Amino acid sequence: MFSKRVILVANISLVIVALFLTLNLFDVKIPNIGRALDLLDKEEPSCMVQWKNEINPLPDMGMCCLGARAQLGCHQENSQWVCETGPSTLRYILNKKAYNYCLGQVIWSG
Amino acid sequence: MARKSKLRDAERWFFALILIVLVLATLNVAKASGYFIPEQPGIQVKAGVIPTVELHTLSLDQKIAQMIIVSGSEANSDVWKKMQPGGVHLFARSKEEQFTQLIDKYQQDMQVPFFVTVDLEGCLNPFANFKQFPAAVEIATPDEAFRIGTEQGKFLKSVGVNLNFAPVVDLKDQIWRCRSFPGDEKEVTLLANAYLKGLQEQGVIATAKHYPGKTLVTRDPHKYLVTATIDNRDLFPYSELAKDVDGIMVSHLITSGAIDSRGIPSVASPQVIGTLKQRYDGLVISDEINMLGLKDFYPTLDEMYLAVFIAGNDIILNFNEDPNEIYRMIQVVKKGVEQGDIPESQIDASVTKILKAKGFMVER
Numbered sequence: 311m312f313s314k315r316v317i318l319v320a321n322i323s324l325v326i327v328a329l330f331l332t333l334n335l336f337d338v339k340i341p342n343i344g345r346a347l348d349l350l351d352k353e354e355p356s357c358m359v360q361w362k363n364e365i366n367p368l369p370d371m372g373m374c375c376l377g378a379r380a381q382l383g384c385h386q387e388n389s390q391w392v393c394e395t396g397p398s399t400l401r402y403i404l405n406k407k408a409y410n411y412c413l414g415q416v417i418w419s420g
Numbered sequence: 421m422a423r424k425s426k427l428r429d430a431e432r433w434f435f436a437l438i439l440i441v442l443v444l445a446t447l448n449v450a451k452a453s454g455y456f457i458p459e460q461p462g463i464q465v466k467a468g469v470i471p472t473v474e475l476h477t478l479s480l481d482q483k484i485a486q487m488i489i490v491s492g493s494e495a496n497s498d499v500w501k502k503m504q505p506g507g508v509h510l511f512a513r514s515k516e517e518q519f520t521q522l523i524d525k526y527q528q529d530m531q532v533p534f535f536v537t538v539d540l541e542g543c544l545n546p547f548a549n550f551k552q553f554p555a556a557v558e559i560a561t562p563d564e565a566f567r568i569g570t571e572q573g574k575f576l577k578s579v580g581v582n583l584n585f586a587p588v589v590d591l592k593d594q595i596w597r598c599r600s601f602p603g604d605e606k607e608v609t610l611l612a613n614a615y616l617k618g619l620q621e622q623g624v625i626a627t628a629k630h631y632p633g634k635t636l637v638t639r640d641p642h643k644y645l646v647t648a649t650i651d652n653r654d655l656f657p658y659s660e661l662a663k664d665v666d667g668i669m670v671s672h673l674i675t676s677g678a679i680d681s682r683g684i685p686s687v688a689s690p691q692v693i694g695t696l697k698q699r700y701d702g703l704v705i706s707d708e709i710n711m712l713g714l715k716d717f718y719p720t721l722d723e724m725y726l727a728v729f730i731a732g733n734d735i736i737l738n739f740n741e742d743p744n745e746i747y748r749m750i751q752v753v754k755k756g757v758e759q760g761d762i763p764e765s766q767i768d769a770s771v772t773k774i775l776k777a778k779g780f781m782v783e784r
Contacts, residue, residue, distance in 0.1 A: 317430040324437035331444035335451060337744075361543055361555070361598040368595055370646055372672075372711030376739070380539060382512040382549055395512040396548025400596060416740040417491065417710050 348410065355408035360401040368402075375412035378402040384409065454499030454743035460485065463504070463532045465780070472781040473532065475768055480757060483771045484750045487729075489537055489705075491739035497525050499743040500534075503750075506735060506774055507535025507583065512546040516579065519547070523580035533778060535625075535735075537583040540572055543598035551575065555598040556588060562614035565601070569618025569626075576624045583625040585669060585705075587612040589657035590629075593636040600636055605656040612657060616665050625777060627705055628661050629669035631696060632679040632686060645685075646713045649677040659699070666777065667703040668696065670733065672713035685714045688727035697732060703773055706733040710740060721745075722752045729753050729762050734770035 312320075333340060357374035358365050368374045378384065378393035381402065385392055391409035393402040404412065412418055450456065460482055466472040478486075485505045492500065492508025500508060508526055513519055527533050538546050543555035553572060559565050576584060589612045593600040601611040616626035629635075633654025655678055658668060670693060672685040681689040687706045696704060706728055709715070718724040728736050738746060756762045772782045 314427050314430055317427070317434050321430060321433050321437055324434070324441055328437065328440050328444055331441065331448055335444065335448055359596050361596060364597050366595050366597065370711070370713060372713055372715070376708055376711060377544070379739075380511045380544070380546065382514060382546075395545060396552065398543075398552050399545050399548040400543050400598065415710065416742060416745065417708070419741050 348407075351407060353405065353407045355411050356405040357408050358403040360403060365403070371408065371411065374402060374404065374408065375415050376417060378404060378409075378412055379415075379418050451744065452742070454496070454502065454747070457499060457503060457743060457747045459502045460504045462530075465531045468781075470779070470781045472783055473775050474783045475772065475775075476784065478771070480754050480764070480767070481750055483767050484729075484753045484757075486532075486771050486774050487733075487735055487767070488746065488749070489535060489735055489737045490743075490746055491741055492522065492526065492534075492536070493741065494522060496741070496743055497522070501526065501530070503743065503747065504530075504532070505534070505746065507537055509537045509737065509739060510546060510581070512549065514549045516547070516550055519579045519581075527580065532775070532780070533582075535583045535774075535778070536581045537585060538576070538581050539585045540576065540581075541586045541588055541599050542568075543596065547575075547579075556586075556601050556611075556615075557593065557598045559601060559611055559615070562610050565611040565614035566618040569615035569620075570622060571618075573619040573622025573624045576619075577622050581624065583627070583667070584619060585627045585629060586619075587615050587626065588629055588636070589661070590633050590636040591654060591657075595636055605653040609657040609660045613661055613664060616661070620664075620666060625666040625703070627667035627669050627703075628658060628665045630671035630673075630707060631658055631668050632671075632673075632675055632692065633658075634673060634675075635671045645674060645717060646672070647674045647676070650675045650679045652678050655679065658696075662700040662702070665702060667705050667735075668700060669705045669707055670696070671707050672709075672711055674713075684727075685717055687714060687733065688717070688724070688731050690731045693732040701773075703734045703777060704732065705735040706737055708737045708739050710738065721749075725749045725752045726756045726761060729756065729767075732766065734773050 357368045359368050381393040382395040391404045464477050485503055488505045489507035489509055490500060490505045492510050523536050542553050545553055588599045589608055590600050591605055601608045619626045632650045634648035670687045672687050675681045675686055679692055681692045686692040693704055709728055757764050775782045
């Protein structure tokens with residue numbers, strides 16, 4: 311049905327997938343491209359909290375991620391990510407680096 | 421002929437590999453959903469005017485699990501029911517029915533119910549999409565604070581939430597600007613006391629936070645280990661509220677001054693929690709333990725897990741979404757108890773407090 315070369319490529323791909331699945335099954339963490347890109351990105355993570363018209367920096371990224379995670383949802387506004395629940399509550403404003411960082415945290419991976 | 425045979429071999433390998441990948445993928449999905457975590461037997465409850473739990477009937481796994489509050493997602497509801505942690509914390513949802521249906525699902529058939537917890541602080545409000553409350557900073561009088569506490573308590577009870585991580589009694593909120601009551605330490609205490617009485621009269625546990633203070637002020641340039649100097653004004657609300665409030669939450673700040681955490685995060689400091697427990701016999705609750713201020717302090721998660729239990733927290737918040745990690749935490753702590761790093765009597769004392777807070781009588 312397929313040529314030998316096609317099947318060979320498919321087999322090698324399947325071996326790689328099987329390897330990753332095996333590593334994941336035994337909780338072996340390996341460096342990934344996403345993390346490498348993150349390391350290359352020299353932009354500092356930034357998190358701000360907005361209450362009404364006042365915006366303040368929140369330097370504790372752990373608190374920032376938890377606060378943002380607790381909101382109903384996050385959406386993009388210009389180049390920032392805004393996490394909020396309702397019109398009368400706090401807003402968490404994260405830059406891309408901070409948002410991507412939070413997405414990778416164990417409290418957010420569900 | 422030889423070429424055809426090689427092609428046939430490659431095809432055989434192809435199908436074998438497909439099968440292997442499917443099996444591995446299934447195992448990964450099963451593992452992620454907690455399929456391999458052993459089910460805990462239900463905790464036995466003796467019926468009576470006040471239902472009774474005999475502590476000696478609980479296994480060590482069950483006791484440690486009761487001390488943990490996890491993130492109560494829809495996806496993990498079955499595995500959490502299987503593992504029976506002490507509580508589930510709910511983040512924001514868009515409709516009231518989403519809360520009630522999920523809570524009903526969690527509490528169904530549970531002999532010992534879950535603590536169902538939220539952070540309802542006014543300006544932080546998981547119900548804000550359909551129910552608004554004023555921010556703590558906008559509450560001006562004790563009467564108003566009591567009324568808001570009562571209103572929130574009625575609402576939380578109707579939804580099925582039985583533990584609220586509020587009021588915030590940190591002084592001078594300089595970051596969020598809305599989470600704490602206005603005024604000096606005396607005014608904050610007065611308002612917080614009125615609020616928590618309103619809440620607790622409705623049967624919802626209140627939590628004063630974040631001991632020993634300064635959480636809403638510290639702007640440490642180091643993002644990961646956060647330090648603060650505590651003075652007696654920070655501690656005033658706790659000493660005044662200790663007789664009334666059902667829970668106190670401890671922060672991950674490294675503190676000096678009136679409360680010295682001796683260079684380690686407060687929540688993992690036996691010194692900080694030991695001192696607190698000398699004057700307070702309610703529930704001592706950790707802040708979420710995956711925050712960097714705590715997590716980055718320890719070389720391994722195992723050391724952090726042991727530290728927060730050894731320190732004496734009654735309830736530990738771990739919102740890690742992976743049930744396997746929560747199970748691993750229980751096993752690490754269990755080993756710590758078996759090896760004598762954590763006295764079992766300390767675990768028993770915490771579980772007794774938890775079960776009493778859930779409305780049970782506890783027999784040793």
